Amino acid sequence: MSPTPPLDELIAELPDGAVTTDPATMEGYRFDWARDTGAGMPLAVVRPLDADQVQTTVRWAHRHRVPVVPRGAGSGLSGGSSAVTGALTLSLDRMRAVEIDAATRVAVVEPGALNAEVKAAAAEHGLWYPPDPSSFEICSIGGNIATNAGGLCCVKYGVTTDYVLGLDVVLADGTLVTLGGRRIKDVAGLSLLKLFVGSEGTLGIVTRAILRLIPAQPVRATLVATFPTVKAAAEAVVEVGRTLRPSMMELMDRASVNAVEDYRPMGLDREAGAMLLAQSDAPGEACAVEIDTMERIFTAAGAVETFVTHDAEEGEMFAAARRAVFSAVEARGALMLEDVGVPVPILPVLLTGIAEIADRYDIEVPVVAHAGDGNTHPNIIYDPADADSHARASAAFVEIMELAISLGGTITGEHGVGRLKRAALPAQLGPEVMALTHTIKHALDPEGILNPGAAL
Missing domain, CATH: 3.30.70.2740 (Alpha-Beta Plaits)
Structure with missing residues (x-):
């Protein structure tokens, strides 16, 4: 079946290959990781290469009153990019540019760039982009901005919105607006920048982001503790929060520990009611003090066993176990x-x-x-x-x-x-x-x- 005349118009306005109506290809763009059973079949999938092509697509959609579903890497977990029947799925996965301005300590990033790619580019300059979703290796910056993603480090370092200094956004009529910039402080006008972070593509489509970077994270020490119950582990977390701000504080209950052990055995305690994974990246001797304080709090809260390592690679093995939970439970x-x-x-x-x-x-x-x-x-x-x-x-x-x-x-x-x-x-x-x-x-x-x- 040939495309409808209005779609022919869009195809003519964009480069070859930017628009696909092939059912087999579109099937791969219907779902995010939530696997929403209500997902529809898009009218077409559009994969622009730059902001101009996004504007062209949205202007066409605005003229013809065709809905547009923005999509990043498809790693979302709430059905936010599930396809809608009769709508365009606008996939930004080909817009992947990353530029590091080391002097200003920012990354200028297109929305399809993966979180891991931004981290790697920043690390080449001794810098760090902290937002750290468990899916950081496969999730896109555009999706992170759409949901205001957080992650394992957010207890100390905050979430995506804390690092967004500027955005280019295509509005519903195809107008492109530039919000913010490479400035750390800027209170001129309404805080429109924050309005778009977390709006899930319902207010505009991000085509460029300016992200704040910070110096590379210091060396971390890791504390792992097992507890008889989830309640005891949670009470230990509350007590730590009264005096300390660890760089990581993650919890796994018995079912998630066992799911990981079934999926990828790592030697975790299957009998524990819960496991806490805590880290400190405080400078110098303060790191050891924080770890020691947390270990005492955990023990007082009923921890069955505690383990401390100052070896970064060993600590990352425990973090990898935590990151593996989603894949492990999905296998069940x-x-x-x-x-x-x-x-x-x-x-x-x-x-x-x-x-x-x-x-x-x-x-x-x-x-x-x-x-x-x-x-x-x-x-x-x-x-x-x-x-x-x-x-x-x-x-x-x-x-x-x-x-x-x-x-x-x-x-x-x-x-x-x-x-x-x-x-x-x-x-x-x-x-x-x-x-x-x-x-x-x-x-x-x-x-x-x-x-x-x-x-x-």
Whole structure:
């Protein structure tokens, strides 16, 4: 079947190969890692090479009122880039340029560049880009900006928005605006830059980002501790947070530890109720003091065993075990991926509640957490061929979000609302904030063509 005449127009305006309507090719762009079963089939997939081609695509979509779903590397976990039937999927995966300005300590990056590529380019100049999602090797900067991604280092170093100094954004009518720049401090005008970080492609499409870099991370020491229960581990996290700011504080419950051991044996304690992975990169002797203080706190909180290493490679082996959790649990079945968070002192209550929900619905829910900032990732495993298993998983998915909201928390700390959590958003934000959100959306995208059905 030949493309429709309006699509012929877009194909003519872009270079050869930028637009594809081949069903087999488009199939690869339908889903992100959330595997949303409601994903549609796009009208076409557009893969621009630069901002001008993004503008051309969006102007065409605006003229013909065709929705546009922006897409980065496809590593999202909330269905935010799931394809919409009849819409363009605008994939930015070919826009990969990275430029390091060492004197100003910034990276000028196109949205398709991978987080790992930015880190590697910065490291060549003795610099570091801290946002550190578990998927840093495969996730794109554009996707990180869209969801305001965090990661393992965010307990001390913050999340994506803390490092975005400037953005080029294509608006819903194809206009390109430049926000911010290479300046560390700038309060001229409204803080529009922050409006686009975390907006999941619903307000505009990022075509360039200026990212703040910092000096390379100091040498880290690592403390690993096992606990009889998740609650005890969470209480230890709360106590550490009263006096220290570690550079990493990650939690794995027994189910996630065992999933990793089944997937890639690393010698972790299968019998532990929970494991904490903490690091300090404090300078000089302060590093040893922080590790010693955390070890004493862990022991007082009931740690069964503690282990300390000042060897960076050995410490990274434990971090690799933590990063392997998603792949490990994915190997056990289909997943519904949660990303709920609460104020840190409430973390023990949240984790206990998640375990109770898992028991009540008789379903496996391995949990890992960026525990130092209260952000948890319960991974609900179910059998997609079993209707009852799917129903119990869906009920648990909703109840975990309701639990987080009831505790003054959030339905998403870093993965975004996407399409899978959209129904729960009003319960967290309330009618007044939802109305304000829709007012802003309508002002910037009056036809509603940017990522319809996602986030808002």
